[in-house]
Amino acid sequence: MWLCLHMVLKVTKILAFQSLSGIYSAREFVWWYNGHPDYSSLKPDLKTSDSAVILGQGNVALDVARILLRPTTELASTDIATHALSALKESSIRKVYLIGRRGPVQAALTAKELREVLGIKNLHIRIKQTDLSVTPADEEEMKTSRARKRIYELLSKAAAAAKTSEADPDQRELHFVFFRQPDQFLESDERKGHVSGVNLQKTILESVGTGKQIAVGTGEFEDLNCSMVLKAIGYKSVPVNGLPFDHKKGVVPNVKGRVVSHTSGDISQTEPGLYVCGWLKRGPVGIIATNLYCAEETVSNKLVDPENRTDVL
16 A cells, blocks of 8 residues: 655744735645646736745745746746746746745755756846854854755855846846744735735744754844745645554654554564655655655565565466
């Protein structure tokens, strides 16, 4: 028996005006441009203004920004859905803001995906110089994580290159906005029921143990205007009826893909013929390549388990 990825958007804070139009989950938007039949009629608001806000700075947020900012002449050579390409050709979006609660050292993305976005033709990267300042705690994080250090270096290099580049009226902009967390959505005065921006609270980092920092609100707020908001703040799998589930980790307990029915001491009893893979197996982390290795491990274990083997005559 195989279990499909089953997940819901994890909302870390309830925001006011959740029902305003113009606010979408990144999942809905990704399914829209990938041609999911249930979301082909989404019709995201790409024309009201030149700005879009993405809450989150992970790989999903980065991929959504890439779709909004990459020239449609280049997107046309990909397998993007036809209806999405047509809408993006008429898009007025020229500025995308990626909002993160913490700093560039803690950005939850990977170098390969960041390089792809930074390589978009005629794209101007904007990062406040003050946001690139590092503390001793940041230095400690980078010492213990080569990936974090590489991300910081890429962002710093992109910010420096942007300062020396000449202004171009047709240039699109990607703003990395650090040390901000959403407090509430703003409703448009002219278009009742439609989002017009996000109220953001400034944050600072506080250490909560060696090599780990969390964002804490400062009580200072500012507004960021936009006509579209995309929420890319993470996913969490939900329980599947009849299966064990670890609510804290958001996974089905398993040993290398084999579903665990119960554990006694250090011994885990697995359920014969029952397997799991993907985020339901290990949590919402990793990229496509990670999922490939994950699935390969589960399949390999399935093939060697005695209950799945048959004699070849």
